[in-house]
Amino acid sequence: MSHDAEARSRADQEATDWLIRLAEAETVDVFDAFEAWATASTLNAQAWAEVGRISHMIQAAAPAPATRAPRRRIWDGRGAGQGRRMLRRRLVAGLVASAGALLAVVSTPEAILRVRSDYVTVAEELKTVRLPDGGTMTLAPRSAATVDYEDGERRVRLLRGDAYFEVARNPDRPFRVLSALAETTVLGTGFEVRTMRDAALVGVRHGRVRVQPKSGHGAVLTAGQGVRLNEVGRGVAFETHPDNIAAWTRKQLIVEARPAAEVVDALRPWYGGVILAQGERLKTSEITGVYDLSDPAGALIALSRANNASVVRISPWLIVISFD
Structure with a gap:
C-alpha cells in the first residue's frame, strides 16, 4: 500500500473512532478535541465526510433532535447486550458547529464530479x-x-x-x-x-x-x-x-472469500444513510455469501451473524458494524 493510501486508511479509521467517542462523550473536551482533529488537515475533513457524510445529515436532522430514534443494537453476533447510550444533544450541537468548516472542504470534489459527469446516480438508485x-x-x-x-x-x-x-x-x-x-x-x-x-x-x-x-x-x-x-x-x-458478474443489476451482492472491508464498501451505496465499519478484523475476515442489496441493513445483520461481528443502529440513517 502506498504512503497516500495508508494515510487515507488511517484517516478513515480515525473518523470511525471519533464517531464512537463522540457518542460516549461526557465532557466538552471531547468535542473540542474532535474539532481540532477534523480541521487539522484536508484529509481528516474528507475522511469524516466520506465515511460518514455526517455533516450533511445532522444539519438536516438538527432542528428536531428529540424526534430522532434512539440508538439501539439490532444484532450482536457475540451475544446479547445493551447498546451504548443515546446520542446526546451535545453531540448534535458539536457536530453541527463543525459542519460548516468541513463542508467548505469536502463539498467541492462532489460538485466537480457532478459537473464533469454526463450521468450520476445517488444512493439506492439504479x-x-x-x-x-x-x-x-x-x-x-x-x-x-x-x-x-x-x-x-x-x-x-x-x-x-x-x-x-x-x-x-x-x-x-x-x-x-x-x-x-x-x-x-x-x-x-x-x-x-x-x-x-x-x-x-x-x-x-x-x-x-x-x-x-x-x-x-x-x-x-x-x-x-x-x-x-x-x-x-x-x-x-x-x-x-x-x-x-454484475449481480448487483439484479440487486444481489455475491462474494467469494472477499475481505469484510470490501463487502461493507459494496453495501454502502445501497443504503440511504451511512454505514461505518471498524475493527482489526475488517481486512482479515473473509466473507462468502449472497446478500440482498434491496435490504442492506438486513445484509449487514446476516454478515455479522456469520462473522462474529456486531451491528449497532445509532439512528435511522446511521449504522456501525464492528469487527473487534
Whole structure:
C-alpha cells in the first residue's frame, strides 16, 4: 500500500473512532478535541465526510433532535447486550458547529464530479442509459460516468462506482471504458467495470474484452473471467460463474472469500444513510455469501451473524458494524 493510501486508511479509521467517542462523550473536551482533529488537515475533513457524510445529515436532522430514534443494537453476533447510550444533544450541537468548516472542504470534489459527469446516480438508485449506438450502460448507486462518441471511437469514462455494459463489437469504431487504473476494450460482450478506493475490477458475463492496466501486461477475458487491479494497476485474475458478474443489476451482492472491508464498501451505496465499519478484523475476515442489496441493513445483520461481528443502529440513517 502506498504512503497516500495508508494515510487515507488511517484517516478513515480515525473518523470511525471519533464517531464512537463522540457518542460516549461526557465532557466538552471531547468535542473540542474532535474539532481540532477534523480541521487539522484536508484529509481528516474528507475522511469524516466520506465515511460518514455526517455533516450533511445532522444539519438536516438538527432542528428536531428529540424526534430522532434512539440508538439501539439490532444484532450482536457475540451475544446479547445493551447498546451504548443515546446520542446526546451535545453531540448534535458539536457536530453541527463543525459542519460548516468541513463542508467548505469536502463539498467541492462532489460538485466537480457532478459537473464533469454526463450521468450520476445517488444512493439506492439504479439507472440504465441507452447509448448512441443502441447499447446500454447500467450504473450502480453512487456512480458517475461520461460518454463520448466522437472521432470515430466510442468512449466511456467511469469516474466513480460500478457500471455494466451491453454493447456490440464494431472494429471500425472501438468501444472503450476508461477508469483510473485500466482501459477496457470491447470485443463484443456484456461486462462490468468497478472502481473502488484504491482498486478496480473488470468482469465478463458473456463475450470478450481486452483489459490494459496502467502498468503490466494486458489480457483478454472471456465469460466468467475477471481481473482485480490494485492501486498501481497490477492485476490478479479470477474466475466465477458468469451470472455472478454484475449481480448487483439484479440487486444481489455475491462474494467469494472477499475481505469484510470490501463487502461493507459494496453495501454502502445501497443504503440511504451511512454505514461505518471498524475493527482489526475488517481486512482479515473473509466473507462468502449472497446478500440482498434491496435490504442492506438486513445484509449487514446476516454478515455479522456469520462473522462474529456486531451491528449497532445509532439512528435511522446511521449504522456501525464492528469487527473487534
